[in-house]
Every structure is written in structure tokens, then in C-alpha cells.
Amino acid sequence: MDESTAPRTTARLPRTAMIGVGSMGGAILEGLRAPDVDIERPITVTTKSEASAAAFAGASDVTALSSERDSDANRRAVRGAEIVVLGVKPWMMRDVVREIAGDLEPGAVVVSVAAGVPNSAIEAELPAGVPVVRAMPNTPSTIGLGATGIAGGALATEEHIALVQRMFATVGEALIVREDQINAVAAVSGSGPAYLFLYAEEMTAAAERAGFDEDQARTLVKQTIVGAAQLWAHSDESPETLRRNVTSPKGTTEQAIIELQRGGWAELFDRALAANVRRSEEIERGE
Structure with a gap:
């Protein structure tokens, strides 16, 4: 696929799960919750604390699960999801991937937004054939003005990459780059x-x-x-x-x-x- 930015689209995004909604994951979530974003709702998210999950109480567009209350929260969240966004800290990534690997739906695309974690490191912890895509967004995604670099892993097809690009195009500009450029994307627009x-x-x-x-x-x-x-x-x-x-x-x-x-x-x-x-x-x- 040519390196390009995705135009805004009205095509519906499939069911999505987000593991971790800290500063960056939270920015993406807020963008996806915008009324004009056509995504299957509710979006399922997991948080570490029950207090963080309680912040979504009463929201019709978000189902929040906390690992503090439910040790299987992450595994439950990814069941049925076609896109799984991993928004955890880089040093937690491998453990979380191992945790959810057996509960991913066939054909699900795993998206990492963690700096410093290559696609290959995530692919190594997943069942054979699961596509992984790295995305490096920034916090203006919360108001639909984000800038995101997207790079597919070894198993990601053009269709997988296009799906992830379409997701991030709902919260700003989404640029497809080589994976060896992702760290530079983080340095320029992420930070x-x-x-x-x-x-x-x-x-x-x-x-x-x-x-x-x-x-x-x-x-x-x-x-x-x-x-x-x-x-x-x-x-x-x-x-x-x-x-x-x-x-x-x-x-x-x-x-x-x-x-x-x-x-x-x-x-x-x-x-x-x-x-x-x-x-x-x-x-x-x-x-």
C-alpha cells in the first residue's frame, strides 16, 4: 500500500476492544466516542482500577471492565472484537498479549499503540496468523485532530492496514509508514x-x-x-x-x-x- 493519509470515511467500524485507556488509549477512546464516528457500540474497554472503570458508569457507548475486580477482564473484553487496541505500558505489553492470545476472535486485528514495542515482539506471543499493526497517535485525537502513523507487521495485509487506518482517520490524519519509521513518528507527532x-x-x-x-x-x-x-x-x-x-x-x-x-x-x-x-x-x- 502506498504511504498516504486516509480520507475521512463514513464506513462503519466493527466491534472494538481497548485494553488500557491511559493517556494515549484514552485519547483514542474519546475520539472514537464522538457522535459523528460510526463505530459498533458499545466499545469495550478495560482499566486497572475499579475507580477508573466506574468513570464510565451510565455510558451507553462504553462497557468498562476492571482487572482489579475481575482478573479475566482483558480476556472477556477481546471476545467478539474484530479490532483489539493495546494501550498498555510498553513493559506490560508482552504479558497482556500472552493473557489475551487464546481469547482473540478468528480474523481479529491486534493494534499496538505502545512506543518501543515492535510488531514482531507481539506476533511472537500470538497464535499463528494473527495480524498485528502498530499505530502511533497523539493526544489531539481527543478532538478529532490527531496525527497517527500506522505500520503493518509481517502478517498484516493491505486490508488489515486499511481497516486500522480507517479507524484512526476518524480522529484525525492517518499516515501509513514503514515500521522502521514509527519511532520517528513518535518523536515528531506523538511527542x-x-x-x-x-x-x-x-x-x-x-x-x-x-x-x-x-x-x-x-x-x-x-x-x-x-x-x-x-x-x-x-x-x-x-x-x-x-x-x-x-x-x-x-x-x-x-x-x-x-x-x-x-x-x-x-x-x-x-x-x-x-x-x-x-x-x-x-x-x-x-x-
Whole structure:
């Protein structure tokens, strides 16, 4: 399959189970629960604590099971599911896969959203023939603006990959990549919101040091980020062109840009992404 982004689709998604709904799994779940997402409901989820499961009490679109109350929660959740999303911590992945392996439905697709766990490691714990697909989403999936990289394992067909791509296309852009690119996807878009929020933190603090109070600084920075992002979203121009449009020669913006570039932004971003990828590789090796 060509590397591409999936268009929004109205095709119904099949019954889905989610093992673990922490920060990333929870982001996916919230996106899938949106009223305009056509998915077979209820979505079955498992949580570690009974308190977390109780948060879904009364929800008609989610059935929550807790392993604290039911030791077979994960096994029960995957029965009948055509898509099984594994949202547990990387170091828990192999144990969870072994636990549910015997209860998977024939033809079910297993989807991992854990950083640092290759498809082959999951395939090794599953019965022969079970397809595995890695997905690396990010937290804006909660509002339908996610960016997800998707890579199929050795047994995943184009149809399996397309199904998973279709799922994540309901919560944003879904890009098919090679598996050797997944760690880089995690570094760019998976962790990317944190980089932007760090920028917002520092810019807000700088605005306060420039004399604005906390509310004023937050408003100025937040609206600037949101507005600039929407400007880019509605433009066919590159970020470089949009930046140049704001940067008049010998003007005030130019002076600020010069100072930022003197700080070595290019090298800084290279180092940051490399450190992110390196940590994913360490997790793969069990470090």
C-alpha cells in the first residue's frame, strides 16, 4: 500500500476492544466516542482500577471492565472484537498479549499503540496468523485532530492496514509508514504536542516577565498559537513562507527571529528528536 493519509470515511467500524485507556488509549477512546464516528457500540474497554472503570458508569457507548475486580477482564473484553487496541505500558505489553492470545476472535486485528514495542515482539506471543499493526497517535485525537502513523507487521495485509487506518482517520490524519519509521513518528507527532506546550509555557513566562499579568500573558500566547495553527491549516503555503510573510526586512520580528536562530534551533530540534528515537530503541531492547 502506498504511504498516504486516509480520507475521512463514513464506513462503519466493527466491534472494538481497548485494553488500557491511559493517556494515549484514552485519547483514542474519546475520539472514537464522538457522535459523528460510526463505530459498533458499545466499545469495550478495560482499566486497572475499579475507580477508573466506574468513570464510565451510565455510558451507553462504553462497557468498562476492571482487572482489579475481575482478573479475566482483558480476556472477556477481546471476545467478539474484530479490532483489539493495546494501550498498555510498553513493559506490560508482552504479558497482556500472552493473557489475551487464546481469547482473540478468528480474523481479529491486534493494534499496538505502545512506543518501543515492535510488531514482531507481539506476533511472537500470538497464535499463528494473527495480524498485528502498530499505530502511533497523539493526544489531539481527543478532538478529532490527531496525527497517527500506522505500520503493518509481517502478517498484516493491505486490508488489515486499511481497516486500522480507517479507524484512526476518524480522529484525525492517518499516515501509513514503514515500521522502521514509527519511532520517528513518535518523536515528531506523538511527542510533538508536548514540545508545543513547552513553547507555550516559555512564551507565557517571557510575556509575564515583559510586564503582562498571568491571564493577559496566557490569552496572548494561546490565541497566537491557535490562530497561527488555523492560518497554516487554511493555507497552502509552507511554514517558511508564512513566517516570511510576518517578517519584514529590518523589522521587529526579524530581530526576534535572528536571536532565536542564534540559539541553534535546527541543531536543538535534531538533538531532541534523536533523543526521543534513542529512548524508543532502548525500550525495544528492554532497557
